[in-house]
Amino acid sequence: MLHIQGLTASIAGTTILRGLDLDIAPGEVHAVMGPNGAGKSTLSNVLTGREGYEVGGTVTYDGNDLLAMSPEERAVRGIFLAFQYPVEIPGVGNMYFLRTALNAVRHERGEDPLDAMTFLRVAKEQMAALDIDPAFLSRSVNSGFSGGEKKRNEVLQMTMLEPRLAILDETDSGLDIDALRVVADGVSRLRSPDRSMLIITHYPRLLDLVRPDRVHVLSAGRIIRSGDHTLADELEVDGYASTVAAAAS
Amino acid sequence: MATSVADRIAVGEGADAATARAWLDANGWPGRRDEAWKYTPVDEILASLEVEVVAEELVIGEVVAQEVAVTSADVDDLAGDHGGPRIVFVDGRHAPHLSTSHPLGDGAWCGARGDGDAAEPVEVVRYDGFQALNHLAAHEGAVVEIHAGIEVDLPIHIVHLAVPTASRLAQPRTTIRLGDAARATVIETYTGLPGATFVNASTTIALGEGAHLDHHRIQTESAEGIHVGHTRTNSGADSQLRSTSVMLGAAIARHALDLTLRGEHAHANLEGLYLPRGYQRHDNVLTVDHAASHGTTVQLFKGVIGDEARGSFGGHVIVRPDTVGTSADQTNRNLLLARTAQADTRPWLEIFADDVRCTHGATVGRLDDDALFYLRSRGIPRTEARAMLITAFADEIIDHLTPASLRGHVHDAVRRQTEDDT
Ligand SMILES: Nc1ncnc2c1ncn2[C@@H]1O[C@H](COP(=O)(O)OP(=O)(O)OP(=O)(O)O)[C@@H](O)[C@H]1O
Ligand SMILES: [Mg+2]
Numbered sequence: 001m002l003h004i005q006g007l008t009a010s011i012a013g014t015t016i017l018r019g020l021d022l023d024i025a026p027g028e029v030h031a032v033m034g035p036n037g038a039g040k041s042t043l044s045n046v047l048t049g050r051e052g053y054e055v056g057g058t059v060t061y062d063g064n065d066l067l068a069m070s071p072e073e074r075a076v077r078g079i080f081l082a083f084q085y086p087v088e089i090p091g092v093g094n095m096y097f098l099r100t101a102l103n104a105v106r107h108e109r110g111e112d113p114l115d116a117m118t119f120l121r122v123a124k125e126q127m128a129a130l131d132i133d134p135a136f137l138s139r140s141v142n143s144g145f146s147g148g149e150k151k152r153n154e155v156l157q158m159t160m161l162e163p164r165l166a167i168l169d170e171t172d173s174g175l176d177i178d179a180l181r182v183v184a185d186g187v188s189r190l191r192s193p194d195r196s197m198l199i200i201t202h203y204p205r206l207l208d209l210v211r212p213d214r215v216h217v218l219s220a221g222r223i224i225r226s227g228d229h230t231l232a233d234e235l236e237v238d239g240y241a242s243t244v245a246a247a248a249s
Numbered sequence: 250m251a252t253s254v255a256d257r258i259a260v261g262e263g264a265d266a267a268t269a270r271a272w273l274d275a276n277g278w279p280g281r282r283d284e285a286w287k288y289t290p291v292d293e294i295l296a297s298l299e300v301e302v303v304a305e306e307l308v309i310g311e312v313v314a315q316e317v318a319v320t321s322a323d324v325d326d327l328a329g330d331h332g333g334p335r336i337v338f339v340d341g342r343h344a345p346h347l348s349t350s351h352p353l354g355d356g357a358w359c360g361a362r363g364d365g366d367a368a369e370p371v372e373v374v375r376y377d378g379f380q381a382l383n384h385l386a387a388h389e390g391a392v393v394e395i396h397a398g399i400e401v402d403l404p405i406h407i408v409h410l411a412v413p414t415a416s417r418l419a420q421p422r423t424t425i426r427l428g429d430a431a432r433a434t435v436i437e438t439y440t441g442l443p444g445a446t447f448v449n450a451s452t453t454i455a456l457g458e459g460a461h462l463d464h465h466r467i468q469t470e471s472a473e474g475i476h477v478g479h480t481r482t483n484s485g486a487d488s489q490l491r492s493t494s495v496m497l498g499a500a501i502a503r504h505a506l507d508l509t510l511r512g513e514h515a516h517a518n519l520e521g522l523y524l525p526r527g528y529q530r531h532d533n534v535l536t537v538d539h540a541a542s543h544g545t546t547v548q549l550f551k552g553v554i555g556d557e558a559r560g561s562f563g564g565h566v567i568v569r570p571d572t573v574g575t576s577a578d579q580t581n582r583n584l585l586l587a588r589t590a591q592a593d594t595r596p597w598l599e600i601f602a603d604d605v606r607c608t609h610g611a612t613v614g615r616l617d618d619d620a621l622f623y624l625r626s627r628g629i630p631r632t633e634a635r636a637m638l639i640t641a642f643a644d645e646i647i648d649h650l651t652p653a654s655l656r657g658h659v660h661d662a663v664r665r666q667t668e669d670d671t
Pocket of ligand 1: 043
């Protein structure tokens, strides 16, 4: 469903992605690991249409040219990014935001908009499952949320929007042990034969719980190694140095 | 030149008119050198006043209300119905057929009155040619009169509607008087039909000791129009004023709010929102005169400026000698929506006392790209996402409007104004 070929991206004269290839089939879960500054978040930004990058190469999504679509178009067609650093938006209510987003996505799917009552019921169910205080609905988007609360809010949005391709950028970072469990369970529940995932992480913990089909190492803007889920554990023991050195030689 | 407009309008008979005339003859119009008019395109206003408005003889008294088919439904659309009495004026003339009355109880009255004892006497302090031109004219003024100790719950709504006609000068005059410990909410809506209108408005507010007024001034006139407005307020001891000004309309709009704290321990919250678009110019000029001790004033004005538009805020704070315990805060925040949009902010503090706490802050920013991308990445279209962020910025002011129906009305108007830009 996602086919990335020779993807390059630079910003402000700095080249970050240097010819990246990746294929994700429907229902597959891929993990991307790699050193700080390798370009992982840049990859998520480019896939979701963040402006400001000079982008080369091709990305097709369901056979369509993804790079030609606006961020909102990608979103309503099922691409979702759980941000590494979710943005605080004071003054925009979480509930209004979520309902507007959900109804935009439903509209694209040809479904009727959810009225406020139905939305509230559904949202509260999901919030209970993710152990989020319902009071969060009446607060501004991410405003004053703790790091862990922001991450849970990302998972809540993902759960509500039911994407076909979910990109999780370090959704497991900065979580306490219980929160990690809640988030991992949330992500696991979303695994389905027609939902693909791209999980960016530094830790094997989440991958133990969400068993990826493939694990890739992204370094200096390229994928330099790929393997099955055991690769994550291997990297945990050895670090990136030997992999990076082997790729360079 | 200075008095040619003045010569052509129907002049009032009271002492005010004579005072105003003498003042205008002696002082003429403001110019760019006047600090308080620095950002107002006075030349353009005067050109319009002299060349276009006075193309025909202006005769007040036989104007428009009948000629122009304005219906109650139009007034509902333009100004909203906020549940209390609504007194409608068309081009400064009372339009009883468009007005609705609600009994306010003993000691409270609102309606239209001719010149004479209706208005507060003219004060030629910080006076200017436009105030004089207004006070010179014959009026059917809007009057709100709440006697001492009377509390009015229903919001009193005064609607000044401008229509584009041959004799285009509309000079609405409003007087709001609250006796000691009286309480009221007064909404002034300045709105109009599409076309070139010219409104020169004057409002005078007097608050007795311990009086409590919520005053909202909403200006949504035609984007082709010119609006010059002045609100003069005198606050008595222990009085509380909550004032909100929302400026959406007119090609050139200026509103000057001149507040004098006359009695000790008076408090005022002065808030404003202006949203010029296209080539609109919106100018807010505040003067807060702490003439008595222990007064507290808080100013918060926010501008959302798009396209080639220009929005300005000038805040003049005066703290008089021999006063103590003044607290004056002033904040002006601007959101620029385009590279070509312009915000001007100009604090002007004149402090002649020692025991004073004054703060001033101004910011000019742009829409947060990260927030915009976040919203769009969830499927919310760009225009909608922008509107959400702009509304979030504006809501800090809109949320303080009362009653809820006014909040809704202004919210929708702001939404419409910000939705279609790019
Ligand atoms: N706007 C920018 N201007 C210049 N350089 C940038 C910009 N954004 C990112 N970079 C650089 O690009 C490189 C890749 O950044 P990116 O955020 O994609 O890394 P990452 O792999 O997600 O790292 P981490 O694991 O720390 O999250 C970094 O060296 C970063 O400093
Ligand atoms: Mg990153």
